[in-house]
Amino acid sequence: MEEWILEQLTHLHDCQEEEIPELEIDVDELLDIESADTRAARVTELLVDCHKPTEASVSGLLDKMQGTQKLSTAQKK
Template sequence: MAAVTSPESSPQPRVYFQTPPGGEESEVPVRKQGRVTVKYDRKELRKRLNLEEWIIERLTELYDCEEEAIPELEIDVDELLDMPSDGDRATRVKDLLVDCYKPTDDFVAELLDKIRGMQKLSTPQKK
C-alpha cells in the first residue's frame, strides 16, 4: 500500500492509503466489527462465554453424560441476575436441576459466586 500525504488540506500532514497498482481490493477480506461487540464490552462477553462453558462442563459431570445428552434445561444468567437475592437464585437453579441424582449444592454455590458482579446483558435492539 502506498502512502500519500496531503499538507494543503490541513496544517498537519495526513496519510491516505491506496491500493497498490495491479492489486484488487477484493483480495484482502475486510473484517467488520460484529454488532454484539459494539454494544457490549468484550471483557464482559468473554466472562459470559467462560461461564457458559463452565456450566456445560459441570452439568456433564453432574448428569454423568456427554454434552448432547444433558437434559433440556436453560440456566438463564440474566434471569438470575434480575433476582433480588442469592437465596432466590439458588432456589431457581435447584428447581432446574430437580432431576439430577447427584448433589447440586456445590454447583449452585460456585455458580452464584461466579455470577456475582457480572453485568446483565440485554438483547441488542435491531435497527
C-alpha cells in the first residue's frame, strides 16, 4: 500500500518521488476512523497542497484500506 501511496503522491504533486513535499499518510490512523466520510475528509485535508485533483486518489486509497480492514479482521479470528 505504501508503494501505491507514493505513486499517487508523485502523480498528484506532478514530481519525482524525492521531490514530494513532506507528507505522512498514516494508514493505521485512518483505519481507526470508523466513518468513510471522515476518512475521506482526513485524506483530502492531507492532500490540500496537491497540484492535481485528488478525488480519484482519495477514493482509491479508501478502497484499498477497506480491503486491508477485511484482511485484518479475518486475521484476528
